Amino acid sequence: PSLDDWRKGQRALFDITFAEPARRAGAQRWGIKEVRLGAEHCAYLRWLYPRAQFVFLHRNPLDAYRSYCRYGRNWYDTFPDKPVFTPTAFGAHWKHVAGSFLLQAAELNALMVRYEDLASGAFPLEQLETHLRICIDQELLRGKVGSSERSGEQAYISKLEQWLLWRAVKPVAAQLDYRP
Secondary structure, eight states: OOHHHHHHHHHHHHIIIIIHHHHHTTOSOOOOOOSSOOHHHHHHHHHHOTTOOOEEEEOOHHHHHHHHHTTTSOEEEETTTEEEOSHHHHHHHHHHHHHHHHHHTTTTTOEEEEHHHHHHTOSOHHHHHHHHTOOOOTTGGGSOOOOSEETTEEOOOOHHHHHHHHHHHTTHHHHTTOOO
């Protein structure tokens, strides 16, 4: 096939997988949230959808790891060849994704947002609305969907795990102003 036909076929996959269910649910727009994908994936999505907008949401690596641990510490970046079973592997993944955000945010016209600022209300939602060309229903933000806590307790992360994690995320974590 020609490159244009191949692009149309790739776009059809996303349209059927994401856009069609969104339309059936009454949505005019659709989007995806994914913790495995870095900025290089956004470059591909921009090729498929030239008007796509991106928000790069990054989170304190220790809090992200704590959230990950809540689900059993048995996640794969890609199955079966890239398991993420250790703090070092998790940190390497976090560093790759967050580092790609830093390197390519401007090129992709992506909005960089600290999760902590968004969750605390410190991030100006008007900036997000302007970037995405949407109006945010602030009532929806009051409902908490998930948490790294279970029954009021956070997942336990040993000092060794913390040390291994922070060692793995340097220097990207520092560039994003995250410190142990």
